Amino acid sequence: MAKNNAQPQKAGIAGLFRHQIMIPIAALLLLVLFNLIADPSFFKITLGNNSDGNPVLSGYLITIIDSGSELAILALGMTLVTAASGGQDISVGAGIAIAGSVLLRVLCGTETSPETLHAPVIVAFLVSCLVAMLFGAFNGSLVAFFKIQPMIATLILFTAGRSIAAWINNNQLPNVNERSFSYYGTYIPGIPIPTPFFIALACFLVTWLLLRFTTLGLYVQSVGINEKTSRLNGLNPELIKLLTYILLGLCVAIAALIKVSRLSTINYSVIAKDIEMDAILAVALGGNALGGGKFSMSSSVLGAYVIQFLTTTLYKFQVKADALPAYKAVVVIILVVMSAPAVREKFSILIKKLRSDKTAAQNS
Amino acid sequence: MSIVKRRSGELRAPTKMTDTNLLTMITICVFVAMYIFAVLFLKKGFLKPQTFFNILNANAALIILACGMSLVMITGGIDISVGGVTALVSMSCAVYLDHKGGSLPMAVLMAVGIGLAFGLVQGYLVAYLEIQPFIVTLAGMFFARGATTIVYNKPFNVANEDFVKLKATRILIPYMGTYNKRGKYIPAYIEIGVIVAIALAILLFVLLKWAKPGRNFYAVGGNRQSALMLGVNVKRTIFFSHLICGLMAGIGGFVYFMHVGSGSPQHASGAEMNAIASSIIGGTMLTGGVGNIIGTVFGVLSLALIQNIVSSAGLDDAWWTGITVAGMLCIFLVVQSIIIARRKKANAAAAKQ
Amino acid sequence: MQKDSLLEMRGIYKTFPGVKALQNVDFTLKEGEIHALMGENGAGKSTLIKVLTGVHVKDGGEIFVRGRENAVHINSPKQAQALGISTVYQEISLCPNLSVAENIFLARGKGIGVNWRNMNKRADELLKELGINVRGSQQLASCSIAVQQMVAIARAVDMECQVLILDEPTSSLDESEVAKLFVLMRKLKERGVGIIFVTHFLDQVYEVCDKITVLRDGKLVGEYEIEKLPRLQLVSKMLGKELDDMADIKNDSPTFKKNDEKPVYEGEGLCSSEGISPFDFKIHKGEINGFTGLLGSGRSECVRTIFGADKVTGGSVKIDGEPVKITKPRQAMKYGIAYLPEDRKRDGIVGDLSVKDNIILALQIKTGFFRPISKAKALEYANKYIDLLDIKTASVNTPIKSLSGGNQQKVILARWLLTEPKYLILDEPTRGIDVGTKVDIQKLMLKLASEGMSVTFISSETDEMLRTCSRLLVMRDRKLVGELTGDQLNQNTIMATIAGGDTNGEK
Amino acid sequence: GDTEGGSDNGGKSAKSGTKDNGGADNDGGEDEGGDTGAADDGELITVGIINNDPNESGYRTANDKDLKATFCEENGFKADFYYSLKNDEQITAAQKFIQDEVDYLLLSAADTAGWDTVLQDAQDAGVRVILFDRTIDADESLYEASIVSDMAKEGQTAVDWLKGQGLSDYKIIHLQGVMGSAAQKGRSQALTDTAASDGWEIVEEQTAEWNAEKAQQIVQSVIDSGKDFNVIYAENDDMAKGAVAALDKANISHGVGKDVIVMGFDCNQWALKELLDGNWNYDGQCNPFQSSYIKDIIDKLENDETLSEKTIIMDEKGFDATTITQEDVDNYGI
Ligand SMILES: Nc1ncnc2c1ncn2[C@@H]1O[C@H](COP(=O)(O)OP(=O)(O)OP(=O)(O)O)[C@@H](O)[C@H]1O
Ligand SMILES: Nc1ncnc2c1ncn2[C@@H]1O[C@H](COP(=O)(O)OP(=O)(O)OP(=O)(O)O)[C@@H](O)[C@H]1O
Ligand SMILES: [Mg+2]
Numbered sequence A: 001m002a003k004n005n006a007q008p009q010k011a012g013i014a015g016l017f018r019h020q021i022m023i024p025i026a027a028l029l030l031l032v033l034f035n036l037i038a039d040p041s042f043f044k045i046t047l048g049n050n051s052d053g054n055p056v057l058s059g060y061l062i063t064i065i066d067s068g069s070e071l072a073i074l075a076l077g078m079t080l081v082t083a084a085s086g087g088q089d090i091s092v093g094a095g096i097a098i099a100g101s102v103l104l105r106v107l108c109g110t111e112t113s114p115e116t117l118h119a120p121v122i123v124a125f126l127v128s129c130l131v132a133m134l135f136g137a138f139n140g141s142l143v144a145f146f147k148i149q150p151m152i153a154t155l156i157l158f159t160a161g162r163s164i165a166a167w168i169n170n171n172q173l174p175n176v177n178e179r180s181f182s183y184y185g186t187y188i189p190g191i192p193i194p195t196p197f198f199i200a201l202a203c204f205l206v207t208w209l210l211l212r213f214t215t216l217g218l219y220v221q222s223v224g225i226n227e228k229t230s231r232l233n234g235l236n237p238e239l240i241k242l243l244t245y246i247l248l249g250l251c252v253a254i255a256a257l258i259k260v261s262r263l264s265t266i267n268y269s270v271i272a273k274d275i276e277m278d279a280i281l282a283v284a285l286g287g288n289a290l291g292g293g294k295f296s297m298s299s300s301v302l303g304a305y306v307i308q309f310l311t312t313t314l315y316k317f318q319v320k321a322d323a324l325p326a327y328k329a330v331v332v333i334i335l336v337v338m339s340a341p342a343v344r345e346k347f348s349i350l351i352k353k354l355r356s357d358k359t360a361a362q363n364s
Numbered sequence B: 001m002s003i004v005k006r007r008s009g010e011l012r013a014p015t016k017m018t019d020t021n022l023l024t025m026i027t028i029c030v031f032v033a034m035y036i037f038a039v040l041f042l043k044k045g046f047l048k049p050q051t052f053f054n055i056l057n058a059n060a061a062l063i064i065l066a067c068g069m070s071l072v073m074i075t076g077g078i079d080i081s082v083g084g085v086t087a088l089v090s091m092s093c094a095v096y097l098d099h100k101g102g103s104l105p106m107a108v109l110m111a112v113g114i115g116l117a118f119g120l121v122q123g124y125l126v127a128y129l130e131i132q133p134f135i136v137t138l139a140g141m142f143f144a145r146g147a148t149t150i151v152y153n154k155p156f157n158v159a160n161e162d163f164v165k166l167k168a169t170r171i172l173i174p175y176m177g178t179y180n181k182r183g184k185y186i187p188a189y190i191e192i193g194v195i196v197a198i199a200l201a202i203l204l205f206v207l208l209k210w211a212k213p214g215r216n217f218y219a220v221g222g223n224r225q226s227a228l229m230l231g232v233n234v235k236r237t238i239f240f241s242h243l244i245c246g247l248m249a250g251i252g253g254f255v256y257f258m259h260v261g262s263g264s265p266q267h268a269s270g271a272e273m274n275a276i277a278s279s280i281i282g283g284t285m286l287t288g289g290v291g292n293i294i295g296t297v298f299g300v301l302s303l304a305l306i307q308n309i310v311s312s313a314g315l316d317d318a319w320w321t322g323i324t325v326a327g328m329l330c331i332f333l334v335v336q337s338i339i340i341a342r343r344k345k346a347n348a349a350a351a352k353q
Numbered sequence C: 001m002q003k004d005s006l007l008e009m010r011g012i013y014k015t016f017p018g019v020k021a022l023q024n025v026d027f028t029l030k031e032g033e034i035h036a037l038m039g040e041n042g043a044g045k046s047t048l049i050k051v052l053t054g055v056h057v058k059d060g061g062e063i064f065v066r067g068r069e070n071a072v073h074i075n076s077p078k079q080a081q082a083l084g085i086s087t088v089y090q091e092i093s094l095c096p097n098l099s100v101a102e103n104i105f106l107a108r109g110k111g112i113g114v115n116w117r118n119m120n121k122r123a124d125e126l127l128k129e130l131g132i133n134v135r136g137s138q139q140l141a142s143c144s145i146a147v148q149q150m151v152a153i154a155r156a157v158d159m160e161c162q163v164l165i166l167d168e169p170t171s172s173l174d175e176s177e178v179a180k181l182f183v184l185m186r187k188l189k190e191r192g193v194g195i196i197f198v199t200h201f202l203d204q205v206y207e208v209c210d211k212i213t214v215l216r217d218g219k220l221v222g223e224y225e226i227e228k229l230p231r232l233q234l235v236s237k238m239l240g241k242e243l244d245d246m247a248d249i250k251n252d253s254p255t256f257k258k259n260d261e262k263p264v265y266e267g268e269g270l271c272s273s274e275g276i277s278p279f280d281f282k283i284h285k286g287e288i289n290g291f292t293g294l295l296g297s298g299r300s301e302c303v304r305t306i307f308g309a310d311k312v313t314g315g316s317v318k319i320d321g322e323p324v325k326i327t328k329p330r331q332a333m334k335y336g337i338a339y340l341p342e343d344r345k346r347d348g349i350v351g352d353l354s355v356k357d358n359i360i361l362a363l364q365i366k367t368g369f370f371r372p373i374s375k376a377k378a379l380e381y382a383n384k385y386i387d388l389l390d391i392k393t394a395s396v397n398t399p400i401k402s403l404s405g406g407n408q409q410k411v412i413l414a415r416w417l418l419t420e421p422k423y424l425i426l427d428e429p430t431r432g433i434d435v436g437t438k439v440d441i442q443k444l445m446l447k448l449a450s451e452g453m454s455v456t457f458i459s460s461e462t463d464e465m466l467r468t469c470s471r472l473l474v475m476r477d478r479k480l481v482g483e484l485t486g487d488q489l490n491q492n493t494i495m496a497t498i499a500g501g502d503t504n505g506e507k
Numbered sequence D: 001g002d003t004e005g006g007s008d009n010g011g012k013s014a015k016s017g018t019k020d021n022g023g024a025d026n027d028g029g030e031d032e033g034g035d036t037g038a039a040d041d042g043e044l045i046t047v048g049i050i051n052n053d054p055n056e057s058g059y060r061t062a063n064d065k066d067l068k069a070t071f072c073e074e075n076g077f078k079a080d081f082y083y084s085l086k087n088d089e090q091i092t093a094a095q096k097f098i099q100d101e102v103d104y105l106l107l108s109a110a111d112t113a114g115w116d117t118v119l120q121d122a123q124d125a126g127v128r129v130i131l132f133d134r135t136i137d138a139d140e141s142l143y144e145a146s147i148v149s150d151m152a153k154e155g156q157t158a159v160d161w162l163k164g165q166g167l168s169d170y171k172i173i174h175l176q177g178v179m180g181s182a183a184q185k186g187r188s189q190a191l192t193d194t195a196a197s198d199g200w201e202i203v204e205e206q207t208a209e210w211n212a213e214k215a216q217q218i219v220q221s222v223i224d225s226g227k228d229f230n231v232i233y234a235e236n237d238d239m240a241k242g243a244v245a246a247l248d249k250a251n252i253s254h255g256v257g258k259d260v261i262v263m264g265f266d267c268n269q270w271a272l273k274e275l276l277d278g279n280w281n282y283d284g285q286c287n288p289f290q291s292s293y294i295k296d297i298i299d300k301l302e303n304d305e306t307l308s309e310k311t312i313i314m315d316e317k318g319f320d321a322t323t324i325t326q327e328d329v330d331n332y333g334i
């Protein structure tokens, strides 16, 4: 009952208003409005040159699309996992540590600060993708074949992940001196928009194509809603769940590339700390049921950027970094309360009443 | 006309054990097995009763948190704010006792009050506004963590005399003390928190087993819609599950505070995950309807024991701790899952008879 | 409110998004009366009941209950219970994780303690009295569906109620259990309890009921004394048209001319993990055959084995004479086999997905991962079958779970028809379906067969099978014990075969 | 500053007990340690080492390596390690080591607070405690010795250096470590005090929790807000690195003779290289190599010698980008 707010979609505008994407959109509008009133300079974007003399855009908005990218990429995978298995992967932060560690291990070998890279970035990236997808498959098989609840199944990697990451590099914290490596997390010379945004965009497009030109969406939803039926209709629910976890693994590897590239180094215990919570929050803010089933990918991605928007706004108002979660919590609660079906129902009854009063007044 | 008629099945022997009890049994057995293993193969520390009591002392708070968590999980929800609440409670009490010169009873009240407040708000949002519990309590966790640093952002010891006395109070267990290799007699003891934890666990166990409102939690977790139709006040039940969990978090927070004797924003970090994991290990299902407080208590002890074994198994590299704990967790969960799967099959076969 | 009425509902309205489920419905229940509530699938029977018991909040209208001056507002099943209304819902609504006894006594009685021993004892007594073969301490999940249904009934009857509502309680009960239920209902009736009884079995209506209220499309058609409303009229009232459709289906058993072609499907020594003894089975092009037997005799398991729905543990299969391997539904689908499962809620519907998605699901999976059906195409298919099967739904985008039970069944039927199967397996397609639709489905089957499709049909109602099948396979104790064709196709022979030649039937 | 102070510069002033030693009553247990068992020839001395997770930072990695190298069987030790960044887990591990009857408990605490009870237990059981790297907030009598860096001094050296730069105005971004850790307290205190007395402007003061990522975000936010600043005082190298990444993005020059002065701590090799290249201006040393001192102390205790001083403060210095040499990088980089 409560879990489900899937409503029959009406065509046209009315349908759009009922669509779950309204939740993150409304949240975004709200934040924009707040910033407009509080300090319009929030929206200022300036074109400058970075230290290499290349043009770059800067401003809060750029920061948002830049820093929100990892989250958005993770939200893609997390949405699929949520939809198919009715649970969440809490090991993505640890996964990023592992993937990042692998990446650096391949790039730096056993040196902490090599003069030249030991392998091309693309090779390192592919290896880290492979490893991350393997770990995704591990999570996925626990969930799919052993029927362990996702949050608990992924608790295993959540516990072990950062240790594994440290083990891969034998506790070293390698540094990459190669300039070009930092392009993935900052700017490509000559392009004034941060690269992570492009990567996120590319991921989103690929996902969109995947959903558009394959039946992944239908399969995932069907498995998430009724496994038995799906099986009788010729699907292999285990395989599909596994697939979503592997895809999430891929997202994790991509996010790890960005994260590691931003600073050209890694710190296993703090890299992408608590990002799993934000990723899940993004899915929820996108109006997706965390119990699985129907999902909307663009809502999740928008949800991710809403979270980053919020974080950046709070930073702007000089909220202490360690107190930041408290304010975030308040805003999140306001958002979810406003989008709660129960609350909306009450509102719509109220509006109906007001309207009928009005027409009554007109008639008389 | 219809010819629906059935083979007359014989009356089956009453099913051996409910899911709940089965899972609890598994946990207890595994715990005992692990302990025996530790005694046989690891440092002699495990032979001393105090090692066990230390596990209790260190985990009294977690037991309380996990019991509350189990309750919420039995109703099919989740509460990940408990760790944050614990930190907030200990920080608030610490500031109140140390900086504001407050009194101990008031501090206890404050702890309970904070817990209840969280339970109240979260319960309302989850039960009556029907927002997903994960999100509500995630926000709760963020809020509690943030609020903790707003109250005070550095760790410090509490020097309030009453409190120090309370914290230092130890309940000695006769005949359990041991002599160490230096010939010193070390008495065996438990802390007050352990008594509180055990009392609360028993209370909750009784509530869940022998009180009608307690059974409603199971009903709601088993099938919400059905519970509603059977006349259970589903919303109120869910509300109360969160309220009680909040209360437990408040009390657990104070017990934690008594154990560590300081306030810190870093306190109890990750406690929510530990509480959830303990509940699961103890046989509570995240999907609701199945769970048992005794199992939860053993779940906490098992998890603590795993950590203890790892820390004295002589694994020197830092990464081993995380990896081994996870490995043991993994084995545990897989075994549990296999047993449950076989059981489900048996059930299905029974339904066909 | 009239003096001898227990319950009066006046001008009830209820709207779901896109559906006017109830419009201005009146309903009166008198003391000591068994009142049938009749109507097609989706007519609004269950909705009316749920409004009465507070599961749904009504949009308009008033409800009066004896003993209360004013109209009552029932907001939750608990309040309904407090007002003396006890209910058995259409979909079994018990908690599978609790014991049988707890399910009976949950949320009842005073005091806050649970006295397990006492409770189990009372439950055992009650269950014994009703002849239900379980212990109170048993976990509900380990009981069969029928037993669960009986437990739900036991709970409802045990409550001191003045109104008892039974929403299709008999669809999964066997004859003797139905008989027991009727005895019970009459007993309660004597005590002055009013009973609302919903069923699609006309026989049962005429056996126990005093009055009939008919709903159609959410509107009240009328309230009738049972004597004054003969069957045919009742059916035509329900359908809103004169009915001679029954006669349309030829009453003599259908014959099937065997041709020399290879059978469409031929299985030898099939068996599955669900413990069915190995059986042989074949079906020809254009043939309709069926499995019959007692409930639980293994009919479903046979067809599930054919489809690969359970784990297949042995046997060999030939399709059109070619040996193939079928161990998964996917493979069966590839060879043009379709299977409509008996438990639609568990195995059939994908609740949150739209009617459209539910219709195209199987076809889509058949076409493959990289070839999604276009939106336009999907819409076209959906609309075609909504028209063809007369599915009552607000729109193609309505989630299937908000359709009435019968209409959900039709959607699933549409799903399989859309895959254009060579061989269609229908396991209890008519369960919980109104008379009109039942006939429609049977007609459809015959039509499909005449177009060359092979059909296997399972139903608990022998008449249906006799009307459609040219060959019946008889099951007993999970064994295939006989095959009836031609002249053998009559009630007596069937009964005799089921009983195993022993005329006393089951021991 | 309310509770700290006392224990932080508590080195030779030997007065550490702040107001909170109420529960700790000494019974001089430390004298009778060596009489039984442990020191027998041929038998290994067992030590339980509780440390922070080595991948917390480069500093910690070096520290851990150093300890491992010293407390090995060749040197006559049987060491058990336990790592955690969580104070309560560390306390639990300490209890466990006491039960396992180790001879020495070496402790680098995650938090300064919360240790007195367990140290009292250790004392009662005859386990001798040596603190390294981080001080704690407990009575001095509860441990044999502490080998620590003087964080306040480190901070003061750095701040003095900054003062010496003679900027016309100081606009500082202050990136703090995890609040309450000894390093944060010491290094923050120096800056806060001087800023107050000299009228320096603190543009932003935030904890980035030793975390480069967070530091980057914080600095990014300051840049986006358009505020002016000319010094970044980061309490470790990682945070300085994060800050510099943000500066680079926004084309704000930094280093010797540039717009922004960058300061870090710990002397990671890569950080010193940045200094050598003139990208950063200052790096304060924090010496992670305490193990030889600890070993000395243990040797003395085993021979029943008395310790001359309770607190040993590591020798440390600060490096200026204009004077640093490759040799320094090789010698002092960790
Ligand atoms: N929760 C709901 N949401 C939306 N529509 C609903 C809901 N419940 C019922 N309906 C619609 O209301 C109408 C009446 O349904 P109801 O279940 O009352 O039918 P019924 O007479 O019980 O049919 P059946 O004999 O098939 O059980 C149907 O069209 C159904 O689609
Ligand atoms: N004795 C029984 N009482 C009630 N339900 C039963 C009984 N036996 C089986 N069932 C139910 O019927 C399902 C199918 O069982 P099976 O295939 O053996 O029987 P069937 O002949 O197809 O009967 P039906 O489909 O009419 O239930 C089982 O999964 C079970 O839920
Ligand atoms: Mg109905």
Ligand SMILES: [Mg+2]
Residues within 6 Å of the ligand: C299, C300, C301, C342, C427, C428
């Ligand atoms: Mg069947």
